[in-house]
Amino acid sequence: MSNGFQPLAGMRVLELGTMIAAPFATHILTQLGAEVIKIEPPAGDTTRSLVRGGPSGTIIAYSHSKKAICLDLTTEQGREVFRRLVATSRVVIHNLAPTAARKLGVTADDCMAVNPNLVHVHIKGYTHGPQAEGLMTNPIAEAATGAMDDHRVDGRPTRFGPSYHDQFAGTYAVIRVLAALMDPAADQAARRIEVGLYETGLHLAARDLAGMQLKTQLLGRLEKEGGGEFSMPGYGAYRTADDRWVYLLVLTDAHWARLTRALSMPEDGAPEFAKLRDRKKARETVETAVRRAVEGLAFAEVEARLDAAGLGFHEVMPLERVLDAPQARAAGKLREVGFRGLQFEVPEFAPDPAGAADPGLPPPEIGEHTEALLAELGYAPDEAAALLSSGAAKAYQSGDFAWAPVRQKA
Incomplete structure (x- = not known):
């Protein structure tokens, strides 16, 4: 440590x-x-x-x-x-x-x-x-x-x-x-x-189990919303023009308004999509609109526009690039680990801002x-x-x- x-x-x-x-x-x-x-x-x-x-x-x-x-x-x-x-x-x-x-x-x-x-x-x-x-x-x-x-x-x-x-x-x-x-x-x-x-x-799973019971009791019937994106249109991963993926966090009506404005979407300000309940009813239409808007721009342009709009997002990072991120490389986040002549960078459990990591022991061989x-x-x-x-x-x-x-x- x-x-x-x-x-x-x-x-x-x-x-x-x-x-x-x-x-x-x-x-x-x-x-x-x-x-x-x-x-x-x-x-x-x-x-x-x-x-x-x-x-x-x-x-x-x-x-x-x-x-x-x-x-x-x-x-x-x-x-x-x-x-x-x-x-x-x-x-x-x-x-x-x-x-x-x-x-x-x-x-x-x-x-x-x-x-x-x-x-x-x-x-x-x-x-x-x-x-x-x-x-x-x-x-x-x-x-x-x-x-x-x-x-x-x-x-x-x-x-x-x-x-x-x-x-x-x-x-x-x-x-x-x-x-x-x-x-x-x-x-x-x-x-x-x-x-x-x-x-x-x-x-x-407690949240999902409780949510399922809540909807069943309120509606009088079983209703499940599939998908890790909570069935919220505009919330998920979309491919950019240069074949990179960006994950958008569009939870609220305010997020939707910022997204459509930032990406210059024709749906910006359209009253039929202003409320989440309406976007859910038109899910396929909304998903298609977001997909088209993102795939028409290179990732750098999407990043600049979403940053300026103050929206939550991140590129979907492939494993080989994860540790290249400046945030990952901040002091104390990674431990240098040597094993059998190879060198590895392993994320720390509790990163130290001072960056003074104790190197500790390398991974042991069996019975070492x-x-x-x-x-x-x-x-x-x-x-x-x-x-x-x-x-x-x-x-x-x-x-x-x-x-x-x-x-x-x-």
């Missing part, structure tokens, strides 16, 4: 995470100063092998500044190392399936038997209820909570691009951890935290800190060697999860 702001400095957090939800939660905690130890099985976190057999961007973005130990928790020796780690820690966060958590001995009961003062967080598919043992992934959460029904490509319900439900679940986990740490009277029940991907999705942590936990060299030779623990070996070479086209 930058600027010396490390409220969780000195606090050890154990992560048994795969994919995104738990690693994202612990990523935030590292940015708040916590020491995070990533515990992985010999097969590694799934994201270690997603790109040509090697680590994906998830490892680079969300596991920098962590330490890594590799343990086989199906062995008693591996579980004993884990118990020693638990005894030295304040928080354990995992997103294992319920059956796997019990099999590997990482449940709240298992961990609190070793460390009664622990905060234990299980990010799982569902919390209490008839599906408490069920499995869930990010796109299944989108499907189950209504989000996917409103996100269609060519009429087919489709998952979002980023795994927002995973990331929100991780963020909710952090909030619950901080709340438990702030309460000196928190008993074990309060420190046994479960965050469900399904329940996270329900909460995220296994030997150092075994020594710290009190294992003599011969005991550590026995753990490594038995396979109960594993240290990083050059070539583990290497990216496959890129073949040059002939």
